[in-house]
Amino acid sequence: MSLSYTAQNSGAWQTYLTQIDRVTPYLDADLGNFINTLKRPKRTLIVDVPIVMDDGTIRHFEGYRVQHNLSRGPGKGGIRYHHDVELNEVMALSAWMTIKTAVLNLPFGGAKGGVRVNPKELSPRELERLTRRFTSEISSIIGPQIDIPAPDVGTNANIMGWMMDTYSSIKGHTVTGVVTGKPVHLGGSLGRVRATGRGVFVTGLEVAKRINLPVAGSKVAVQGFGNVGNEAAYLFSQAGAKVVCVQDHTGTIFNAEGFNVKALQKHVAEHGGVMGFVDATVITDEAFWDVDMDILIPAALEGQITVERAQKLKAKIVLEGANGPTYPEADDVFVSRNITVVPDVICNAGGVTVSYFEWVQDMASYFWSEDEINERLDKLMIQAMGDVWNTAAQKECSLRTAAYILACERILKARKERGIFPG
Incomplete structure (x- = not known):
């Protein structure tokens, strides 16, 4: 099963360290002096x-x-x-x-x-x-x-x-603010469950505009059909895209004309997975990576996109709904093939953003409507995506490296300005 959880676990920390090493040359020397802060x-x-x-x-x-x-x-x-x-x-x-x-x-x-x-x-x-x-x-x-x-x-x-x-x-x-993602009547926030998938969609729209890829009519493949994958798939289908392939822990299904995503969501809720859905052709798990697609949404687990899979992928955009789905060496392949990867650290950040909103609401004991939540989420995600895109253009680097440049600068500036105790 290509959604095997075990393959990447022990290598995830090394993947992160490699990402930090790759961004270090872009940092000012005074901040680079603090880089080991991020390595432990x-x-x-x-x-x-x-x-x-x-x-x-x-x-x-x-x-x-x-x-x-x-x-x-x-x-x-x-x-x-x-x-x-x-x-x-x-x-x-x-x-x-x-x-x-x-x-x-x-x-x-x-x-x-x-x-x-x-x-x-x-x-x-x-x-x-x-x-x-x-x-x-x-x-x-x-x-x-x-x-x-x-x-x-x-x-x-x-x-x-x-x-x-x-x-x-x-x-x-x-103490309602000790956790987020709670039931709404216990101080949870409206919009939290769908937030990560919505963030994937919003960042995907922004990047599609910037590379002149029309979303309407585009072909989308989704790996993982939980809260993140099914919400992103639904929003893309509502925008006119065709969700042609879906893979989860039960198997992989394909329909060149696109699935009825709402019906697929209902089937998964009733049967626990995508297998058995009508109007679908069952294909092998590895064949998922050969499907003709414009947008790939890996929304399952870490370590799914290897060099071999990156070399044959037909997508123009990869939207990382999962954390760490792409090996660093596969990232290099995407760069060489001019495939735009929206990295996990921004693409799937909708969940933590609405968690922040929930935390703020708990602190104030004042709650917002779902429309207000979505409006605030979209605004923050679009702003962050623009910052990352502009940094990538200035530094002539990938969106992942650009995201790490922005993040590391903010983190290490805070570390520098706070100082080291005791001095």
Whole structure:
């Protein structure tokens, strides 16, 4: 299965370090002196998470919370429940959050967390026990002004509600701002669930305009059909594009005339995956990379686009809905082939942007409408995309390198101006 989770985990941190090495020559010497700040996490916590199972046995799970950099504000980043979660991967994801929040100029640093568990194997009560025990174990290093978790792979709004309640119980009063991505009636924000996919669409529109690619009539292929992939696919279809190929954990389906995305969303909700959808041809997972397409949206997991896949890809634009889907060597292939890659650190930043809005709303106890949320999101994403595009033109580099230039300058300036304690 081409959506295998395990291939890239241990290599994710090395991918990030390579990206930092590639941007270093573009930085001023006084900032380059601080570059090692970005090559090591500020704080790493590994915890044991014992829970009593429904049958009375006790099982132990390993959990992590990594705070990569807090120079620009509290840590921000998701909690991932997956049976292959491990430290190097969480470190990389926390580092990409550092870059992502800086590219969007949000007042956050980067963090990430996870538990090595298959949540589908747990009952609802076991999942709640796991979440509450994990929250208690990391409670000393999280908080609305310290580090704010959010949902990620294998977690959702309900789990964030349990985290908020557990943390609030420890503190003795309700602390809604300790997590984002909560249920709306617990202080969550309207528009949060669709925000990441919407950001992929908004940045994709901006880049399509700049390279003179008409979205109407363009062919879109989507890898991963969760919250990110299905929302981006729906918005592109509403803009007149044809979603011709979709791959998820159940397989790969193709229709040269384009899918009815709304009907596909309903099918996935009812059956748990894309396989079995009517009016679709089943193709092999590897054939996904050979499909005739204009826009590719990798919205699954890390390490999906290898050199070999990059060499045969027919897309004109790659919109990284997932974190770290492209190996650095594949990036080089895209540059040589003049394929425009909108990097993950800006393309999928819609989620953390609306998480920022949620955090602000929780702090003020004043909430905005979904239209207001989307308007503010679009404005920030378009502004950030323009900044990255202009930097790429000035520095004659890829959009990824440009995004890292902007982010690293902001992070390292903050580090320099704060100084090193003790002096």
